[in-house]
Structures are given as C-alpha cells and as structure tokens.
Amino acid sequence: MPPGRLRWLLVPLVVVPLSWLLFAGLGRNPTDAPSPLIGKPLPSFADTTLVGDQFTSADLAGKPAVINFWASYCIPSCVEEHPFLLGLQADHGADLTLVGVLYNDAPNDALSFLARYGDGGWPNLLDASGRIAVELGVSGPPETFFVDADGIVRGRHIGPLDAASLAAGLAAIGVAS
Amino acid sequence: MRGLALPLALAALLALAGLVAVDALRPSPALTRAEQARQIASELRCPDCQALSVAESRTASAAAIRAEIDELLAAGDSPDAVRSHFVERYGSWILLAPSTPLVWWLPVLGVLVGAAALTAWLWRGRSLPPMPAPGAPPNERLRARVREEEAELDA
Numbered sequence: 428m429p430p431g432r433l434r435w436l437l438v439p440l441v442v443v444p445l446s447w448l449l450f451a452g453l454g455r456n457p458t459d460a461p462s463p464l465i466g467k468p469l470p471s472f473a474d475t476t477l478v479g480d481q482f483t484s485a486d487l488a489g490k491p492a493v494i495n496f497w498a499s500y501c502i503p504s505c506v507e508e509h510p511f512l513l514g515l516q517a518d519h520g521a522d523l524t525l526v527g528v529l530y531n532d533a534p535n536d537a538l539s540f541l542a543r544y545g546d547g548g549w550p551n552l553l554d555a556s557g558r559i560a561v562e563l564g565v566s567g568p569p570e571t572f573f574v575d576a577d578g579i580v581r582g583r584h585i586g587p588l589d590a591a592s593l594a595a596g597l598a599a600i601g602v603a604s
Numbered sequence: 605m606r607g608l609a610l611p612l613a614l615a616a617l618l619a620l621a622g623l624v625a626v627d628a629l630r631p632s633p634a635l636t637r638a639e640q641a642r643q644i645a646s647e648l649r650c651p652d653c654q655a656l657s658v659a660e661s662r663t664a665s666a667a668a669i670r671a672e673i674d675e676l677l678a679a680g681d682s683p684d685a686v687r688s689h690f691v692e693r694y695g696s697w698i699l700l701a702p703s704t705p706l707v708w709w710l711p712v713l714g715v716l717v718g719a720a721a722l723t724a725w726l727w728r729g730r731s732l733p734p735m736p737a738p739g740a741p742p743n744e745r746l747r748a749r750v751r752e753e754e755a756e757l758d759a
Contacts, residue, residue: 432759463695470693531664557668564693565665566651 462564462572462583469494469574470562474552477534477541482526482550484578491523491600492574495588496560498532499540501568508569508587509544515593516547522602527551528559530568575600610726613719620715641673644686649698657700 464470469492473483495512497505516525527549529537534553541551554560563572566585573582573596581599584592597604635643645659650666658666658673669690676686690698702708733745742750 432756463692467692556671557664558672560651560665561668561672561690562693564651564690564695564698566694 462580464564464572464580465583467580469572469578469580472552472559472562474528474554474559476550476552477529477537478550480550482552487524487526487574488578489576491576491602493523493525493596493600494528494563494572494574495525496528496530496563496565496568496570498530498568499536500532501530504587505540505569506544508589511588511590511593512549513545513547516549519597519602519604520547520549523600525549528554530554530560530565530570531557571596573597573600610723613722617715617719620712624712637674637677640683641670641677644673644677644683645670647687647700648690649694649700651694651698 469484469487471484473481476482493515495508497508499505512525512527515523525547529551537551552559569587571584571588571592572580573584575581582596584596588596594604642659645666646657648658648669650656650658650661650663651669652663652665653661656666658669672689673686676689677683681689687699687703691703696703733743735749736743736746
C-alpha cells in the first residue's frame with residue numbers, strides 16, 4: 428500500500444484513462460462504419476430486378492460499381508439521397524455501374540417510389556430473401572458500397588449519400604467526380 | 605471475526621474453482637443440427653433491431669441469417685466456421701458475446717487478486733507484534749505507527 432497521500436494518485440490513474448476511453452468513443456462517426464469487406468472481393472450474387480431482368484455480380488466485372496441498398500419506406504433518408512444517385516447515373520453512368528438493391532421492400536412500393544422521385548434506369552434487385560444484404564453485412568437502408576473495377580470493395584457509407592460522401596466513395600474506386 | 609476471514613475466503617475460492625471445473629468438464633450431449641443452428645442464431649446480433657439476437661427477432665434480415673445458418677450447417681460447416689462466416693461480413697459487431705474465452709476469466713482473475721490482497725493484508729496484521737496495551741511502554745510497532753502519522757502530518 429503506498430504511504431500517505433500518494434495512494435490518492437490511484438484515483439486519477441483509474442479515472443483518467445477510463446474517461447478518455449469513453450469520451451473517445453463519443454467522437455466516432457457512426458456513418459463511417461468500417462466494413463470487414465473493405466479490401467476484399469465483392470461476394471457474388473444473382474437476383475431478379477424490379478423489371479424482371481436477371482442480374483448477377485459478374486455483370487459488374489471490368490467497371491467500378493456503386494451498390495446502393497434502399498427501400499421505399501426509408502423516409503426521409505432514401506428520398507434525400509435519391510437526387511445524388513440520379514446525378515451519379517447522369518454524370519458517370521458510362522464509367523461505372525450503379526445498382527440498387529431493395530432492402531426488405533415490396534416491389535410495387537419500390538416502383539411507386541421510383542415513379543414519384545425519378546427512375547434513373549439502373550437495375551434494382553429485389554433481394555426478396557435478404558441474402559444479398561446478409562452477404563454484404565448490411566444493417567439497414569440506406570447503405571452504399573463502392574467497388575473498384577477489379578471487383579474489390581473499397582468503401583462503404585451508412586446513411587444517406589451526400590456530395591461529400593459520394594465524392595469520397597468515387598475517389599476510392601478511381602472515378603473522378 | 606478476523607480469524608474466520610481466511611478460511612471463509614479459501615472455502616469460497618475452492619467452491620468457485622469446483623463450480624468452474626464442473627462446468628468445464630461436464631460432458632455435453634451432442635447437439636442436433638437444429639439445436640446447433642438455434643444456438644448460433646442466439647449468439648448473433650440481429651442487424652436491424654435493438655439488442656435482440658437473430659434467434660429472437662422476426663425481421664427479414666434475421667430470417668435471412670437463420671436460413672443461411674441452416675444452409676451452412678447442412679453443407680457441413682462447423683459452428684465456428686458459421687460464426688466466422690458472419691464476422692467476415694458484419695465484423696465482430698455481429699457477435700453478442702466476446703469471442704475470446706479469456707475475457708470470461710477476468711472476473712475470476714479479479715476475485716483471485718482481491719483474495720491475494722486480502723490475505724496479504726491479514727498476514728501483515730498477524731505477523732507484526734501486537735500494539736502495546738494503554739499505559740504500557742511503547743514498542744517498535746507503536747513507534748513505527750507514530751513516525752508514519754507524523755510524516756503524513758508533515759506532508
């Protein structure tokens with residue numbers, strides 16, 4: 428036991444590191460969630476689109492890709508980010524493949540959403556079984572993955588896309604925004 | 605009372621050690637695949653709910669994960685392989701309990717350290733000469749105590 432007042436040093440020795448640990452946690456950005464998939468190949472998947480076409484992850488080969496999980500009930504986040512997706516398709520539709528994936532949504536509701544907020548014409552997968560979402564570790568819409576031309580996942584954004592997060596994601600897959 | 609403390613602490617420690625040994629050595633019956641699947645599901649966090657396991661949740665993503673657990677087990681994957689399959693996708697966030705068994709031993713370690721400290725403290729009290737009775741001439745222990753308190757006052 429340390430003699431005299433020295434033993435009171437134990438109090439800051441315990442409290443200071445513990446408080447630092449807790450306060451450091453407060454500053455973390457919850458939309459910037461590191462995915463274990465980053466740096467790894469995109470898991471393969473095959474599914475039907477809203478318009479009845481077949482789509483597989485092999486269709487993404489050779490070009491960078493942006494994969495956006497969304498749902499018609501995801502309001503306002505998915506509505507807020509929709510103009511950014513329409514802009515992305517208009518500006519970079521030739522340089523990359525944009526794919527939407529429905530997250531636990533009814534196809535008719537998704538079609539009404541597109542009719543109301545604008546259909547950019549990119550494929551939207553139904554993911555009726557939820558397997559694509561599980562394969563990519565998605566926890567809820569909206570969530571966006573950025574995949575480079577070699578099929579390696581380079582970025583992930585949780586929450587609605589905005590100009591900054593879109594630019595950061597595009598930079599990670601070698602697309603100049 | 606002080607005389608009882610050490611035997612009591614020792615008895616408690618031995619009882620705890622016995623409990624741990626029984627729990628670790630108890631032969632567990634081989635689980636059926638459905639039981640295995642249910643156990644794994646109860647150890648995984650439901651991705652789109654608050655504080656629920658995949659086994660308890662009724663969301664679509666929990667159902668998808670349950671289906672995938674069944675498929676992986678049917679394909680011959682071990683429970684550990686199934687767990688790491690989901691950790692590779694969601695990160696260790698998906699696990700409801702820490703995966704290193706070491707963490708579970710931390711409370712036991714705390715009890716052992718506390719018991720050691722208590723033993724050392726009791727031992728010190730016992731090995732020192734007794735304090736002199738009031739009025740008796742001071743002995744070395746009383747002088748040492750006086751010096752300690754003087755130093756504290758001076759500090």
